[in-house]
Amino acid sequence: MKGRIKINAMSEEELALFTSRMEQLLIERGVSIDHPELMNIMEKAGCRIEGNHMWFTKEVIDKAIAAVPEAFTLYSPDGQHDMTYPHPEGKFYTRTNTGAPYYCNVDGNKHQGTLDDLKEWYHLTNQLDNISFVALPSACDPSIPSKSIDVCALEVALTSSKKHIWIQPYEAKNVSYLIEMCQAAAGGPDQLREKPIVSFISCSVPVLQFKYMDSEIILRCAQAGIPVQPCALPAGGANTPVTAQGTALAASADVLAQIVMLETICPGLPVIATPLLFSMDMRTTMTIQSNTEITFGRLICMQAFEQGYNIRCHSYGTGTDSLKLDGQNMIERTSLIQAMAMSDASVLGGAGQVETAMTINPLVLIADDEIFEIAQRLRTGLEVSDEEMDFEELLAGNDETTFLATKHTRRHYKKMHMPKLFYKGKIPNLDEENREFMDRVKDKYDKLTANPVEPVFSEETINKIHDIAENAIKELEK
16 A cells, blocks of 8 residues: 655644534625526525525535535546546646736746747647646737637637646626637537536635626536636735635635535536635735745645545645746745645646746746656655565665665666656766756757647637637627
8 A cells, every 4th residue: 555645734623623614604604696697596596695695504505515526527629638536646637827917938028928928838738748737828918809818818728728728717708708619629518518628717706705707607617517616816814814724714615605506506517626825925915825824724725625525626736926937936836836745635736837826937837847747756655565665685685785786676766756857967967067957947948849739629620719719809899
């Protein structure tokens, strides 16, 4: 039996208290929802409604939680990058950063993201083994229609990415067009429902408030059978309690409320709880991501959903508050991933981001691919057995010279994890010794971008996606 190191942020008693308080907030405080159609459905399911406020019942919550599938698959267009949950090898899945409005080229030029930047981004992610699925950066260059940014970004993603796509709508009116584009890519509504090549993000406006757009996402995705990764984006000390524990509770309750609504409308819908916690620097009032306390909060959330409810959970696994590729950047992103890899999280995200998720950088993306590989090795742990310990050879005492050529070494030497972009001490090699890690990352970037771009869909499917996008832009920009 292989063992692994696991971080449980709460005792069993604390976990029970935490989940009971989540439910108590939904039952006694309730939620505010700006969406009459969704409210009507929930009222018929047994919730109490007054105006735009809704109170859940224990029965509604329990029934919805029971409907959440323990195992499911999120698909990719050609089936080569499908993700079965839970991970069959006990690992976690990874994703790129979502929503960042800025793109930083390899030459250090930071600018508002363009559609060409997104094409480069997806060309890289297609070739990075440790990036499981991709999100939509906020390509917001002035040349892109302002009300249709998500539509334009999704067209690029659908026609460029070979991996599952996580979609964040920006306008309520856009949701139906985004779904229609995905259905066209999958071959129709039934095909998308059967093999979802996309999932959506819905989000709360902390605490326990849901604006019309996110309520529309919940309703329309559930009706279409499209998986949702319901999210909360609290900032501890600003719109949630200053403590990591309080922020974790608020975020988890927000996410649970969304899961209950999704499963009430579409029982059995695949969902991944996604509390993405931030905190506020009280000295500057700036939102930050890498505070040590808020990492504890993320660990609390992972345990609450994965252990408390047996619901797959998702949070940041990498990222930094640094503005550039410096020592702080690498320390923050590696310390975060090492902590989160020891949790039960099913997905760890944020690949490629700096500046508190405001900017994405292709070099950082490639570095994160390497960091994720190390973290996966940490997650899987080691088996302690006579064979792994080489007990028989040690007992025999045949170690007078070296273990270099023993049978045990020949059986096991390939197991040693060696990061591909790290310097391995090949002496003498003075040229290599004088190069830095990011130089090797840049070499890999050059190699990957030089590879030819391969089409994801047929020309006919691409044209269908484009036609829907063009019609959406025309209608949305009126």
